[in-house]
Amino acid sequence: MYGMKIDNHPKLDRLLLPEYSNFHPLRKGFKFEGDSVDDMNRTWEIEREADQKVSSTVLEHHRRDYFVNMGPQHPSTHGVLRLLLHMDGETILEIDPVIGYAHRADEKMGENGNYMQFYPYPSRVDYLAGMIYNWGYVGTVERAIGIEITERAQYIRVIVSELQRLASHLMWYGAFLMDVGSFTPFLYCFQDREEILDMFEMCDGSRLTYNYFRFGGQERDLSPEMLDRARKFIPMMKSHLKDYEKLVQKNIIFRKRTEGVGVITKDMAIQYGVTGASLRASGFAYDVRKSEPYGIYNQFEWDVPTATTGDAYGRFAVRVQEMWQSLRILEQALTRIPEGPYNNPAAPKRFKPNPGEFYFCVESPRGEMGIYLISDGTENPYRIKMRTPCYSNLQVIKDVGRKNFLADVVCILGSLDIVVPDVDR
Amino acid sequence: MFKNIKEIFTGAWSILVGMFITFKWMLKRPVTIQYPKQPTRPSPVHKGRIRFVIFPATGTHDCIACLKCQNICPSDCFEIKGDKPAEGGKKRPNFFTYNFSNCSLCSLCIEACPTKTLEHSPEFNLASENKDDYFYNFLNDVEERKKKVDATVNR
Structure with a gap:
């Protein structure tokens, strides 16, 4: 998108745009008109011809190895992700993830509006962790303008974030087990997730794409009914988790299917920038909430x-x-939540942050999510860059998936917990 | 050999345990709602489409066509034109449309409104096959809703 040239790069080509295009949309001063439109049309024709040539050459040679397209409409890629698999029989020789099917230019949208107008977009980047992404964006701007957050708002943020983490993990739990071939836990997990979404509907009004965080506080207070419901939810969730453990983790088919599959070593994970549960499973205890505590997580x-x-x-x-740890945090937060204002009334409606660079990161269910903001002292951000965990976590599949069976690729991809709009942005 | 037999037994036992849990859940009350037959109610703060508030004191909305909602909207949903009436007084809108298909329900317009005359409606079954159904003319919409309110009051 910027047209950067990197020395000694093994495969330097366009990531999201066609390979032959010579324009760079994220550069300042780019306008989508005239030359770039003609260029776009021309490049698509060139690509189509090139594709036809490739397919005909493969047919001519009758080689032993072959290519399989997994996706973009494959149910177990969890969205529009395409994996180009180079295979020999049932064994994978090479995996090439092709991304960009769900690209919506979220970063460019941030530059086009003012700071208020980017509110609803972060929760649409990772639609399973909307609350936490809201916090990521709001936290960055709060750091830029230096505004205080009330104590009740801090507690509300922790409560909704941990509920969101539970909801996201439950969704992943069901979907991953569906990938490896069991159907029942999917329905149980969705029942619990539905309870959390009902609670979010009571506090924010939306069920999936929230806009609950404001600079300096929240949109509205948590109602006492919602807090009661959350208090009742914790013991229920604990008993259900015990049931799921018996149902799934002791099941020998599941154990055989997942043990020893897709091993990510510690060095590999660090080199690729893998974060979140995938990194912690390799033995590296890195969690943004512990290593760089934001909000009141250190309490x-x-x-x-x-x-x-x-x-x-x-x-x-x-x-x-x-999930057990989230329940532990929730229990403490729900007993200690203080009375008081949920919003900082001194929060400005329109503001111009000082010129500079700001970074704030949160622990999303998938890893470290950070927003890097450059302000040039005007009402609009100069640049918003999102560091999304799935983009880094997906890259590791190239090394991990090699020499595995095709059925194991589904298992590895499921266990990495990819959300495709989070990869493409 | 001994290991294999042990594995078979543990596998069979794990499946039995799983069956027992499934059976336990089968006896619980179902959580599903038979939606079209059984009505559901959204939460009181549910975010439906945007609409005008009808204030009971005046019996109508209080829009002053200040265009604040139009300016703050991230996806350009509103199209508003307004004039000062000939008899004097506040500026009033004479054209106010809202495109629900662009709206991301972020409620920034509601917070920006100086007269608090916008709100989320509690409707939730707004799906339609016709794209034109998502264009709402707020001035007509208010008249229709006023008629409905009158009908229920007079009954």
């Missing part, structure tokens, strides 16, 4: 669960343990 008692195996089962176990 709660909880642990960072890790595993040492680094395989799909390790990632599964770490995420299940994370």
Whole structure:
């Protein structure tokens, strides 16, 4: 998008745009008209011809190896992700993830409006962790303008974030088990997730794409009914998690399917920038909430669960343990939540932050999510860059998936917990 | 050999445990709602489409066509034109449309409104096959809703 040239890059080509296009949309001064439109049409024709040539050459040679397109409409890629698999029989020789099917130019949209107008977009980047992404954006701007957050708002933020983490992990739990071939837990998990979404509807009004965070506080207060419901939800969720453990983690078919599959070593994970549960399953206890505490996370008692195996089962176990830790944080937050204002009335409606660079990161259910903001002293941000965890986590599949079977690729991809709009932005 | 037999038994036992849990859940009350037959109610703060508030004191909305909602909207949903009436007084809108298909329900317009005359409606079954159904003319919409309110009051 910027047209940067990197020395000694093994495969330097356009990431999202056609390979032959020579314009760079994220550069300042780019306008989508005239030359760039003609260029776009011309490049699509060139690409189509090139594709036809490639397919005809493969047919001519009758080689032993072949290519399989997994996606973009494959149900277990969890969205419009395309994996180009180079295969020999049932074994994978090479995996090439092709991204960009859900690209919506979220970063460019941030530059076009003012700071208020980017409110609803972060929760649409990762639609399973909307509340946490809201916090990521709001936290960045709060750091830029230096505004205080009331104590009740801090507690509300922790409560909704942990509920969101539970909802996201439950969704992943069901979908991953569906990928490896069991159907029943999917329905149970969705029942619990529905309860959380009902609670979010009581506090924000939306069920999936929230806009609940404001600079300096929240949109509205948590109602007492919602807090009661959350207090009742915790013991229910605990008993259900015990049931799921018996149902899934002791099941020998599931164990055989996931143990030893897709091992990510610690070095590999660090080199690729893998974060979140996938990194912690490799034995590296890195959690933004512990290492760089934001909000009031340092006031709660909880642990960072890790595993040492680094395989799909390790990632599964770490995420299940994370759900228990989220419940632990929720219990403490719900008992200690103070009365008081939920919003900072001194928060300005229109503002111009000082020129400079600001970074704020939160722990999303998938890893470290950060927003890097450049302000040039006007009402509009100069640049918003999102560091989304799935983009880094997906890259590791190139090394991990090699020499595995085709059925194991589904298992590895599921255990990495990819959300495709989060990859493409 | 011994390991294999042990594995078979543990596998069979794990499946039995799973069956027992499924059976336990089968006896619980179902959580599904038979939606079209069984009505559901959204939460009181549910975010439906945007609409005008009808104030009971005046019996109508209080829009002053200040265009604040139009300016703050991230996706350009509103199109508003307004004039000062000939008999004097506040500026009033004479054209006010809202495109629901662009709206992301972020409620920034509601917070920006100086006279608090915008709100989310509690409707939730707004799906339609016709794209024109998503264009709302707020002035007509208010008249229709006023008629409905009158009908229920007079009954």
